[in-house]
Amino acid sequence: MDADIKWLDDPETFRVNQLPAHSDHHFYGNYAEWAHHTSRFVQSLDGQWQFKFASHPQARQPGFFQPDFAASDFGEIVVPSEIELSNYTQNNYINTLMPWEGKIYRRPAYAVDGHNKEAGSFSEGQDNTVGMYRKEFDLAPDLRGKEVRVRFEGVERSMYLWLNGHFVGYAEDSFTPSEFDLTPYIQDEGNVMAVEVFKHSTASWIEDQDMFRFSGIFRSVELLAQPATHVEDMTIRPSVDDGYHNGHFSLDLQLAGAPVGTVHVLVKDADGNSLVDQSLPVDEKVTLPAVALENIHLWDNHHPYLYQLLVEIRDEQGQLVELVPYRFGFRRIEINADHVVLLNGHRLIINGVNRHEWDDQRGRSVTLADMESDIQTFKENNINAVRTCHYPDQLPWYQLCDDNGIYMMAENNLESHATWQKMGKVDPSYNVPGSVPQWKEVVVDRARTNYETFKNHPAILFWSLGNESFAGDNIAAMGRFYKEHDSTRLVHYEGVCHTHDYSKQIPSLDKSTYLPAQGTKDYRDQISDVESWMYLPPKQVEEYLQNNPDKPFMECEYMHDMGNSAGGMGSYIELLDKYPQYFGGFIWDFIDQALQVKDPVSGQMVMRYGGDFDDRHSDYEFSGDGLMFADRTPKPAMQEVQYYYGLHK
Numbered sequence: 001m002d003a004d005i006k007w008l009d010d011p012e013t014f015r016v017n018q019l020p021a022h023s024d025h026h027f028y029g030n031y032a033e034w035a036h037h038t039s040r041f042v043q044s045l046d047g048q049w050q051f052k053f054a055s056h057p058q059a060r061q062p063g064f065f066q067p068d069f070a071a072s073d074f075g076e077i078v079v080p081s082e083i084e085l086s087n088y089t090q091n092n093y094i095n096t097l098m099p100w101e102g103k104i105y106r107r108p109a110y111a112v113d114g115h116n117k118e119a120g121s122f123s124e125g126q127d128n129t130v131g132m133y134r135k136e137f138d139l140a141p142d143l144r145g146k147e148v149r150v151r152f153e154g155v156e157r158s159m160y161l162w163l164n165g166h167f168v169g170y171a172e173d174s175f176t177p178s179e180f181d182l183t184p185y186i187q188d189e190g191n192v193m194a195v196e197v198f199k200h201s202t203a204s205w206i207e208d209q210d211m212f213r214f215s216g217i218f219r220s221v222e223l224l225a226q227p228a229t230h231v232e233d234m235t236i237r238p239s240v241d242d243g244y245h246n247g248h249f250s251l252d253l254q255l256a257g258a259p260v261g262t263v264h265v266l267v268k269d270a271d272g273n274s275l276v277d278q279s280l281p282v283d284e285k286v287t288l289p290a291v292a293l294e295n296i297h298l299w300d301n302h303h304p305y306l307y308q309l310l311v312e313i314r315d316e317q318g319q320l321v322e323l324v325p326y327r328f329g330f331r332r333i334e335i336n337a338d339h340v341v342l343l344n345g346h347r348l349i350i351n352g353v354n355r356h357e358w359d360d361q362r363g364r365s366v367t368l369a370d371m372e373s374d375i376q377t378f379k380e381n382n383i384n385a386v387r388t389c390h391y392p393d394q395l396p397w398y399q400l401c402d403d404n405g406i407y408m409m410a411e412n413n414l415e416s417h418a419t420w421q422k423m424g425k426v427d428p429s430y431n432v433p434g435s436v437p438q439w440k441e442v443v444v445d446r447a448r449t450n451y452e453t454f455k456n457h458p459a460i461l462f463w464s465l466g467n468e469s470f471a472g473d474n475i476a477a478m479g480r481f482y483k484e485h486d487s488t489r490l491v492h493y494e495g496v497c498h499t500h501d502y503s504k505q506i507p508s509l510d511k512s513t514y515l516p517a518q519g520t521k522d523y524r525d526q527i528s529d530v531e532s533w534m535y536l537p538p539k540q541v542e543e544y545l546q547n548n549p550d551k552p553f554m555e556c557e558y559m560h561d562m563g564n565s566a567g568g569m570g571s572y573i574e575l576l577d578k579y580p581q582y583f584g585g586f587i588w589d590f591i592d593q594a595l596q597v598k599d600p601v602s603g604q605m606v607m608r609y610g611g612d613f614d615d616r617h618s619d620y621e622f623s624g625d626g627l628m629f630a631d632r633t634p635k636p637a638m639q640e641v642q643y644y645y646g647l648h649k
Contacts, residue, residue, distance in 0.1 A: 154219030299329030414466025555585030
């Protein structure tokens with residue numbers, strides 16, 4: 001198969017030869033490797049890559065992926081990083097609109113009349129910048145002779161991959177891992193990997209988040225070798241009985257490679273006591289039936305108790321082939337008959353923030369130190385929950401939330417704000433994904449990837465279908481996917497509120513501000529286990545709570561922290577004491593999106609926000625609405641948050 005640039009124009013082509021998503025477990029050759037956080041099966045490709053920038057697709061260099069290509073005019077770029085922050089092209093911050101609006105006329109494929117394919121929309125787009133990456137490498141000795149794949153942890157926005165001149169695959173979905181099998185083409189020495197990254201494709205319509213619009217390989221790249229027998233996927237199933245004292249543990253494994261040997265499953269508590277110790281024969285699929293456990297420790301914000309799972313794959317001689325460790329927790333989230341959200345039988349209160357991944361010098365290419373700093377800030381300020389707005393985060397963030405008892409709303413990589421809101425009005429005339437058939441599979445695939453990757457994390461209490469994408473049959477299909485695959489969590493989506501008439505539940509609400517034209521289908525009964533709004537004033541929240549609420553209520557975004565704001569927070573917090581169906585919300589947002597640059601006049605390092613890079617159009621200082629400045633210095637508003645969140649710790 002050859003690469004086809006027309007895939008950029010086609011919403012039905014979003015992965016080619018990409019391996020299926022699977023659990024985010026690590027695997028090692030032995031216990032010593034695990035203890036030192038190194039694995040013989042992993043080789044990093046982070047570092048300097050050769051790089052060439054093209055201002056549009058027709059300016060690309062043909063054949064740059066061939067091993068003998070003369071790349072003498074290529075520069076260098078660090079992987080991971082943002083192309084824009086490496087001084088190759090213009091920074092641009094934009095909120096609601098698409099970056100090309102007012103410059104290039106586009107509509108989403110098939111959205112207007114069901115037939116408009118919008119051929120050439122991105123494959124010939126004069127604004128569609130391209131990054132061409134080349135990396136020469138030798139395969140590490142421990143990876144030789146094995147099946148080898150590559151994992152790109154994050155690439156904005158669409159990528160084509162070649163190895164040694166052979167086309168390998170294509171992927172979209174910027175914020176989840178993309179893996180490809182390299183085995184047919186990899187050699188021990190002298191490999192040339194080439195990646196072509198396009199800033200825009202049909203994915204741009206559904207990645208219209210309120211943020212700087214970057215591009216490039218902005219998360220890590222690794223080679224992964226497969227042991228002779230390998231745990232490809234793992235689904236951990238810890239359940240809590242009705243009395244909240246006992247539970248059950250079961251495990252489903254999908255194995256690849258040689259179908260011989262044994263699977264040894266161990267579960268230990270925090271003191272090292274063995275609770276499960278069973279061996280099963282290797283097979284393509286291995287299931288450990290439910291094991292009853294008494295007096296289990298429950299996981300929550302105050303006591304984030306984790307058990308240690310160890311999966312040992314041993315060959316016919318009993319030698320260890322692969323070790324898979326994973327920490328997991330027992331917890332139970334549910335909605336009772338009174339429409340109150342309960343965690344482990346007790347009322348759940350969310351003291352949350354929305355958190356973009358951000359570093360004031362690296363953009364969204366954040367570091368582990370950034371993540372650890374954010375967790376510390378959460379704990380110092382009584383923040384107990386985070387919404388991964390509006391995409392999946394880096395893999396270590398989920399483990400950090402497990403370890404520290406941070407409740408998570410794990411959001412899909414979906415926002416299509418510009419397709420349904422025009423100049424502040426609700427107008428879904430060309431909304432995607434909506435109910436457009438050609439956009440269904442791409443968004444269900446994003447739900448599947450989010451679930452499969454992060455399904456084993458106890459910190460995740462809610463799956464979120466996305467952000468500000470209106471509603472429709474396709475988002476309803478995403479919700480059904482989660483319901484069919486996971487009964488242990490609640491499903492959230494806010495945009496459905498724009499399809500329902502709340503005249504009886506919230507009489508004072510001005511319908512003209514949120515309802516679309518008459519005849520729009522009401523999806524409220526199909527989508528979201530909870531009533532979720534953005535920035536609904538406390539008085540109207542109270543109206544909803546006073547009128548026989550049939551769903552618990554939360555603010556997935558509130559207390560918009562721009563400038564000298566966050567006042568009046570107490571009016572929301574008071575509702576927690578009056579109405580058990582209200583369970584809090586997530587402040588918008590945690591950290592400013594701003595970049596440190598050297599001021600040409602003063603020579604000093606200064607913060608620059610939207611519009612400060614001659615980016616037009618821009619939403620300007622709207623990128624600065626965090627509780628912290630971009631250098632992670634708390635703003636005065638953080639004191640307000642610490643006090644009020646401290647009232648319901």
